[in-house]
Amino acid sequence: MAAALPGPHPTVFGIGSYRAARGQVDFEIGWAEFERDVRWAHRVLATWEIVAGDHVVLSTPNYEAPWTSPLIRALRALRTVNSNVEPYNWDARRSATFLRLLPVKAYLGISAPVAAALLETPELLASVPILLARPDAVKPLRDHGLTPAVLAMLGPALALECPQRAGAHLDPAEWRVEAVGGSLVLTTVGARAHLARGLDLGVTGDVDDSPCPCGLPGRRIRLA
């Protein structure tokens, strides 16, 4: 059946939406910028040494594809074996099933509700070498002695920590982030269909311009 599919729209990957101070902002994603995002995701994954055959659990609903689909397609290109779980509390049993039955190398996008449920059986997550957690899940995971890294969707951009866990990277060819009065502000610098200029991300934090030992370029952000 796959051979009969008509093929993608020539220019548009899709249309996303994020919440900003002035309300809901819709943004179109073109294929060229999407391809660059996949390339960047590939570079970040390389710092984590995720390789073919690794089992990766992904917790990201379909509507988060503007942020997480580049990561997922980079994983597919790496030929990892991926499993999907929902980020809602009622689906924690699915995460537990994968963690119990299979050797999971990485769990990407773990949410605070699911983390809380899984932490009732601490050994489940303790066996996972790589945890990329949503910002509100980081503290509870750390409180249980785990070492999650940050995965954050900020406006139209995705920020990911590398194994240094010393601030999240955004592709500097696409985005510039500044701290203005303690708030993080985003501006598009790449050739993207949607241009954000001085977008208040609604989160506090700071930026770090020092080179990251992981080798990824650009400044990092630390969420407060």
Place this chain on the structure above:
Amino acid sequence: MADQLPQVLEPPRATHAGQQRYFQPDVETMPRAELHALQQRRVLELVPYVYEHSTFYRERWSAAGVEPSDIRDLDDFHRLVPTFTKRDIQEFRDRTGDPYGGLLCVPPAELTSIMSTSGTTADPELIPEIWDTAPPLPLCSARDLWELGLRPGDRILICPGTFRGFYDTFFQDMGLIPIFIDTWIGQGQQVLDAMRRFRPAYLQLLQPNVLELERLEHATDIREALSSLKGASFAGQPLGRALAAKVRDEWGVELFTYTSAGDTGTAWECREHDGYHLWEDLVLAECLEPERDVATDPGVVGELVATDLDNLAAPLVRYRSGDLVRLDRGTCGCGRTHARQWVVGRRGDETIVAGRVVVMGELWAAIESLPETQDGMFQIVRQSSVVETLRVRVGYEPTRTEDLDELRTRLSAVVTERVGVTPELELVTVDALLDRSSSVAKFPRVVKS
């Protein structure tokens, strides 16, 4: 590693005439004889493949004295290959420690993904997959969404759930433009806002979504907001007949309900809304008596037994799905030749009342025969499958009901006549019955209280 850049831009692979009703005309309207030959060819490839690569099948078939060389045609397959249930997989896993229950036919590292079943009643079961273009479950709905009316260039609201695979690549390969908005339960106003902003041709609805929209009716013109839809898919807990009529007649939305194809994929309604199409080039569907490996007579309710025809990772071969269905292999009004199923219940839902077997489908038929209870919304209330009294909670439609005592008397009579047991009836409104359900995915037909 950084040099291995993924390919995300693909050229169109085929062209489709925009007005053509069928997505794959040659397959969808294939004469039954050709379909039978195709199934036989695939089964004869599948049998030695799984025997060689799956420890579960090899062990099970050997115990039954069956070898691949015994299977020379579909008749041999139906006659000799043993059926199995989900419990058999679980027992194999518990005994051997194999997380895949012995079904996996390839090394784990060769898999593309490992998805899982819904897990409504127990821990989810693993579903290993190998694919190139789009995940198997989304992909198998391509013909159905084409039938719904979707065409390249249409905008669609993305469905939220991902546990059977991501949908973005599939929708994109259909030439559609996904709108990535949260449409999960609790987002009714956001859905309406998105409908107005983007004018999409499609979205997925669950029963709680419909109830949310109904609650917003006083403040917004739902019909206008949904007017760009070519159709909406619908699955899970059923709508009452009255609510379904509201969606169709007052809101102007054509719902396309879909259901499971015995855990091998999905089966959707076409525009005729006369049963769910099983794509028989992908699944070999049998309707067997629940307790014996014997086919039911045509049109008689039995258990759906499914064989994967397109799955090399961990194919199900004669899998007893637990779904009690009626099958029709006649050509549908839409012109498609693939079988249709009507799901009437789940195996295990049978109740033995004072020594007499009460089958869900029979009870269902009795209840929906009266206008007040024609929605067929009911639950058997029992502590075990063996009871002395048949207790049934039945949903009635208040607008069609004048006298509850009179309804109780009439309903008791038709149930007694149909199933041979006089029930103890609890009458509640359909809405009250739906509100009792804890799952958005399935409506429980058997409850303990």
